[in-house]
Amino acid sequence: MTALTQNIRLRIAPSPTGDPHVGLAYVTLFNYVFCKQNNGKLVLRIEDTDRERSKPSSEANIMSSLKWLGLNWDEGPDVGGPYGPYRQSERQAIYQQHVQQLLDAGKAYRCFCSSARLDTVRTEQRAKGLTTGYDRHCRELPAASAPASAPFVVRMKVPLEGRTDFVDTLRGVISIDNHQVDDQVLLKADGFPTYHLANVVDDHLMEISHVIRAEEWISSTPKHVLLYAAFGWKAPVFLHMPLLRNPDKSKISKRKNPVSLTYYQRKGILPAAMLNFLALMGWSYSETQEIFTVAEMQEKFILEKIHLGSPIFDLQKLLWLNQHYLQLVGEDEFVTTLRQQVFSDSYLRKLYPLLRTRMDCWESFVEKADFFFTGALQYQGLAICPTSMPQADFSKGMESLLLVLDEVYEWNSATLEAVLNQHRESLQWKPKDYFMPLRLIVTGRKDSPPLTETLEVLGREMVRFRIRDYLKNF
């Protein structure tokens, strides 16, 4: 490593648009370890340029999840630092100024196309089997040809010829034809920058030396390289981590796998286990030893040794590691953690109104409230209702089912019907039966609190996979 000839500065750049994601923890871990190993600085930068989706609560959760894992940063919105502000929404002036610079240099242009027009163009391109992208309609528009008040975006003027090459530390040279690179929007109509602009400008201004990010960014790296060149800047070193996968090998998603760090924290996965597990996804400590700490990883880690095959996030192995770490827990920690995390005051208070009238002695709490701790819901009665059956009789059951599926699993009646159709044969359905064929009551137990309250206390992600597994095994 060339640690002495260069300041190592890494960054993690989450977008605060949802629950803290395991993918973030994964990428952060590798950034963190490489950083520490080289006496570098780790920057946390909040990429909140999507005004619609960014939420302060999400930002807070991301930070607390990373802290939970012990992945601390040296500079960030909460701790400050010499390169701030560290929230992109607070850096507007900087982006405006840089966009103007590109405009002046003729390396970007204003585009007045409506999204409707863009949609049409894309549809046509798709129909012809072409790469979809902007047709550069406004690229050569004379500067004064549009009314000053017309809404516009600023697009990058990508070279029409040639190729753009860059080096990925793990993969070597990657070369992409400029025809494949879109005239990317840099500044949106609302004046906010897109990821591509903000990311490049900030990485440069914050003197980031190595960009370690997920593989999904490979195909937009040429845009970034082109931008660095347009500004006359030196690009950082790029390294793309393999993507975590669902069991079906698709990119890990909450639809198919629990992905929220909050979920794992609450479930009772220990940070050490999670970190150890994540480290194993693409890297190995030694030929025989699989259990190791972050500190040990730091000693032996070699960036270039990251394995490129995209690993499947395997809950079983996580749990095995966790069991191992749990065995190391001392008696005091056992008592304290259980009190704080599982039987916390706040959780018990939530349960109070639901359990109070259902218990007949203190001991019965365990029996009556078990599913509030395991998430193990019971499913009572899955019935096929002939279409002749009065609508009202099962509409209630249907309602709760759809509520669960829509709210918890983001399903709708169409996907539900598809699932049901898969089981059509084993259910011996007649075609006329599957119009409204199902009644499913999902609750904790027979005498349990109402579904809505149950869901609220348990949390959606906890329930989501129970239902999925249930339907799958049916």
Next chain:
RNA sequence: GUCCCCAUCGUCUAGCCUGGCCCAGGACACCGCCUUUUCACGGCGGCGACGGGGGUUCGAAUCCCCCUGGGGACGCCA
């Protein structure tokens, strides 16, 4: 569809760069046995992979090419 990336047991991986020590090593899961008054932990063992085809070479999991397969990107989301 176009472009890009990837390819060792069901899963995570070691080996690949610097061909021979690999008829491929470890771990999870699974199965069996031992230990244990139960269960778990622990110990021992079993099952199980170099996607296919061409090269190069005395020799290929390792190097090259093609095919196939998987994935990602193609947004005024990141």
